[in-house]
Amino acid sequence: MKKVLAQNISKRNSEKESKPFKVKWIYGCFGISKQAYYKRLKSYNNKVLNEKIMIKMIKEYRHQVGQRTGGRKLHNELIEPLKLLNIQIGRDKFFSFLSTHNLLVPKLRNYHITTNANHRFHKYKNLVKDKVPTRPEQLWVSDITYIKTDNGHNYLALVTDAYSKQIMGFKLANHMKASLCVDALKMAIQNKKYPNKKLIHHSDRGFQYCSNEYVRFAKANGITMSMTEQYDPYENAIAERINRTLKYEYGLKRTIKTTQIAQKMISEAVFIYNNLRKHNSLNLRKPAEVHLNPNIKYKSYKRNKNQLTELLF
Template sequence: MRSQRDKYPIRLLCRVAMVSPSGFYSWLKAPEDALMSRSESLRKAIRFYHQRSSGVYGYRKIHKDIIEETTLRCCRETVRRAMKSDGLRSKVTRKHRYPANIEQIPRAAPNVLARDFTAATPDQKWTADITYLWTNEGWLYLAVVLDLFSRRVVGWAMSERADAHLACQALEAAIQLRRPGLGLLHHSDQGCQYTSGAFSAVLDQYGIVCSMSRRGNCWDNAVTESFFSKLKREWVRGKRYRTRNDARQDIFLYLEAFYNRKRRHAFLGYQSPEAFEQLFYQAKQKQAA
């Protein structure tokens, strides 16, 4: 403002900068050391409120904290510039979008599952989806396959790329582990990974029936969405992964050591997925005997 005051009216400059004319003139009259002290106080306050929010807040919310909780007075733009200068930013990014292959021909399937999330036996209905986890090295993508009978994670894969290969890896891991019979129903969303030719080929190879959610309707795949919510709320929240390998090891512990084998599930009568399946097979053996 000081450099532009000869070109534009002071009131106009103050309106743009969201400061009062009296505040601007007071700033002009202030000694240089006082200005430096105020600037440092403001930077300390910005760092404090950014850290207090665990890096979640951007400049708008930090400005609000400063105005309401301190005697410092500044405009949003000042806070934004100071944060940029100090390398501070909100860790909350805009809605994540998976990279898509624009040359791919979508192969969407009807919603055969139709929100019937029950199954009478294991390996009758599977659901699948992909989520993402942040590490200091970048995104790590996790693809899972759930059995609706026991809510067990029967297949999973992790990669730094959210492509069809990742979805295929998770499905093939589930197939190798469970050896399902023909007619298994596989349900997913209409993501490019699941509408790809490569994924369709795996389904066809093993005689698996394909079902997909309606476009933009997350409730059609609610069980898998709920699983990802549990993973992030119970296990990932508050953690900062230094490398993708650190994240892989930690997620493996959740999937195989905790969720499948120990975590009590309300839908299963507060049994773990593994215990629920064991009871099913034990009862089946008794019936056969």
């Protein structure tokens, strides 16, 4: 009742009504002291201000790092800056705050299938099924996703390190030829930090990855090929997940005006993803950091984690 009273009085005074209540009459009527009234009024005003500050910080962080940054990462990143402003909030209360202000991240729809495995090329065995990597540049995963522009579909090929989650190479083009994926792999090889380590390349069975052009280039660079056995997102879960993250967190899901603008947006998104975005699967560390300082235990997206063993390669 006292809280509601303070809110109502604050509202009436802010609206400058012609006949406002006399504060002395109010706190006398309800049996509270003058000091208690002003303390409650100050507390209410501080709460409103703190909420505005938190909403602004959350929106600014998501704008800089990713629109779909979840509550756990937000709390981890903002807890110290909030403390500097004398705003103390635990994780459960923080999630409640996100829910109250419609700031929780909505769930996404199912995966969109773009793989064409009906071709004449050799399909390689799955060498990494139920295996988890133990170091960077032991296992790379690759995939293609589409990017919509005003002048039609473009296609983005990605190569990602399965251990550190760092995007090693990417290429955007208006075609789905094997050269698209070869160019992404070339960039990944140029970005290698451990050139003498054995490396497996895992992908779906799309014709680009099975093509003679792609396989020859990979093998010429000492890379061993591995492929999914059937279409199941969990067989190439890391690549699928990164596709979705880039598209939904960095504005690549919407139709972009030109290919040139899309290219710039992708380059910026990859930089943020690798160097600024913290990952739950990396114990809230950044991919570029983990790639150079590999001392974490790998976390899998697979549902049944009890069947997993370390990848020995």
